[in-house]
Amino acid sequence: MFVNASTLSDPSPSLVRRERLKAETRQAILDAARELFVTVGIEATTMRAIASKIGYTATAIYHHFRDKDALIEELCVADFTALGQAMYRIGRIEDPVDRLRKLGIAYAEFALANQSQYRFMFMTPQRHIPLDSYGMPVQKPDEDAYEFLFQTVSEGIDSGRYRSELSNPHEVSQMMWAGIHGVISLWMTHCDDKYIAWHPPIETIRTLIDTTIRGALRTPPA
Amino acid sequence: MFVNASTLSDPSPSLVRRERLKAETRQAILDAARELFVTVGIEATTMRAIASKIGYTATAIYHHFRDKDALIEELCVADFTALGQAMYRIGRIEDPVDRLRKLGIAYAEFALANQSQYRFMFMTPQRHIPLDSYGMPVQKPDEDAYEFLFQTVSEGIDSGRYRSELSNPHEVSQMMWAGIHGVISLWMTHCDDKYIAWHPPIETIRTLIDTTIRGALRTPPA
DNA sequence: GGGCCGACTTGACACCGTTAGATGGCAAAA
């Protein structure tokens, strides 16, 4: 198929400018939506509210996003990337057991620092994870948090430091992940229940990680 | 104030009959709501759908329940009672460590068998727990699941079988609870994510409980 | 300078939870 050279090498300046403007409004929508989601909650923010925050009509949003879910999803992708990078920053601590511990703490800190985002990343039914045309998730492995965890657990198992019952890396990964997630999500949904004396979640998580790892090691430290 | 004796001892039969009828419709509403909540989800079931399921108009519901939240709450109370009874059925296993293990399994089995209920008991912001006029939760201690857990953990700590770091019964209770809750809630919201090879949640929970308890004991079994 | 394109608005639709007022049937009173 013939393609005009200028289309590729030198798009008209006005077109470039118009696309830049469009990208800017798109970003403005995302920013407004993010702030509202965080402050009043995702269910309670309306398309009309997002739009009027930046001087538009609700229907204008539909020129940039298919629907409200697509808008949520876009923000979610950014959050998954941020989480992945927080994991990545743990870097390659050599000892897989120590790395697992640090990974858990980093995950918990991310969740507690970005509660609103965390809520719709992991506490609402799946959707929010973008899939490519083959139905596989689009996500650079470098930024896939579960992959990090799984890798770290696998190395620990391979190194022979965990008890023989804990031979399934998926089970162990999910056990560790779920424990931390449980503390966070339970606290987030029930922290102002009067009938429970809540212990600070980050401390509970630290204790949980230590206890679980101790119970998982073949020869726990004295 | 003068009260006619017949009002107390012998209310007119027709009045009794009318009240029974009213109670029956009330129950029909609860049943219809429960089924819809379970099948299509709590957000997606409309007052109109609940009503039409039993041949009424949506507004009829408002003569039996203040609003949709009150309807949800009523169902929730029943579920908390059922959970408490499931805990109670564990009975007084003498060994507090063994009892903790059994309590965890029973909790998980209840959650997995009543997923829809579990979702709005523990995975949505607090509300749903009825408070009395003093702001304290109305719940018979016999049926308070957290109290059971806390009691069991406390006994374990008092018996001196847990490591000295684990001296705060609230922290330990919340750690155990959250671990199990985490497996369940993560699985419930993400079980059909394609990019994670989910291990059966009940097995993960069993392993988690065993591992955590092992890590918590001063002298774990060989 | 005329036509086109596309970002945005207007106005509407269907549906939601919820309320005020009408309806109709049954029980007690006269």
Next chain:
DNA sequence: TTTTGCCATCTAACGGTGTCAAGTCGGCCC
């Protein structure tokens, strides 16, 4: 037997939601 009154239910509506079809209007291209 007739009248009265109560009360469970319905009809109609309100303000809100996400979303869509059609119109407007300004800037770019030929």
